[in-house]
Amino acid sequence: MTTLAESHDALLLDLDGTVYLGGQPIDHVAPALARAAVLGATSVFVTNNASRPPADVAAALTSMGIAAEPADVLTSPQAAAVMLADRHPAGSKVLVIGAPWLEESVRQAGLVPVREAAQNPVAVVQGHSPDTGWRDLAEGCIALRAGADWVACNVDTTLPTDRGMLPGNGSMVAALVTATGLHPRVAGKPERPLLDAAVRQVGSTRPLVVGDRLDTDIACAVGASTPSLMVLTGVSTASDLMAADPDHRPTYLAFDMRGLVEEDRAVRIPGPAAPRTSREWSVRSDSSCLLLSSEQSGDGGVSDAAALRALAMLTAAAWGSGLTAVRPHDAAAAAALTKCGIPVRPAGSGPRMFEDSLD
Secondary structure, eight states, X not given: OOOHHHHOSXXXXXXXXXXXXXXXEOTTHHHHHHHHHHTTOEEEEEEOOOSSOHHHHHHHHHHTTOOOOGGGEEEHHHHHHXXXXXXXXXXXXXXXXXXXXXXXXXXXXXXXXXXXXXXXXSEEEEOOXXXXXXXXXXXXXXXXXXXXXXXXXXXXXXXXXXXXXXEOHHHHHHHHHHHHSOOOEEOSTTSSHHHHHHHHHHXXXXXXXXXXXXXXXXXXXXXXXXXEEEETTSSOOHHXXXXXXXXXXXXXXXXXXXXXXXXXXXXEOOOTTSOSBOSSEEEEEOSSOEEEEESSOSSSOOOHHHHHHHHHHHHHHHHHHOOOOEEXXXXXXXXXXXXXXXXXXXXXOTTOOSOXXXX
């Protein structure tokens, strides 16, 4: 088996929750991406975040030890501005709700950014800014009710930070949806414009989407018929993965970015009809849950790679059966679930820790 970095010519990388979290690099990212480059995979940092220009993002990545140039970064404001320029003539006024970089992206697309509805904009563009307030939304509301076109950079409802999940641009977009009854066109993930722009930018023929969110990164990949790797370093959890809709299901799974460059740290998720037994694990089910059992004797010690394979088998079983509750049958199964972040709640009391086998 070759590594994912050897099998794909471009890695379309999410940032928040995938490369860094709260301004700090996630463990193993820098060496993994450096190794991926040696193996022939170009990194493109594709972010829904609309608050910073590519040069600032590249500088921040470089300070974390991650090699990046401004040309390696593609942001949702750039894709949003292209969408606006495709529909409206050069020189058209666009009301901007968001950060200065969104304003500059509009200007670079040949349009005129404004901040007040009284200036009669033909469109409203909305992106994340921590400074967005009621007055900004009110101007947007007035313009939209007057018939302006509407493009949102992204509709992520939350933003992962070192303080936890905070409101994302989607939460602000939702306020205007509620106030107007209208819905925007969307440039960023999970829609395709941002992903398509990244593929064109590097001339990729074998791209791989890498992200932590099922509802944006992975959904975008599915919509574009592009393979994807989900890393368990950000928003979506193993339990979320098992309950994922068909439109939110990744191709591959890894605990972290080492899955790009180490064969045993990434696994392809089998199809829902795949066998539920291997040399390591078996998964059985009753009407209410899945039961994970180890097929090997031991003291309960489980490697990360083995736990990842267990999760992939459980995920396939969950997608095929609709069951997402899991119980361990033995100590090794309990250890695997714990490594995957799935709560272990053995039933029964007394000396028997784990569930009896299901018929």
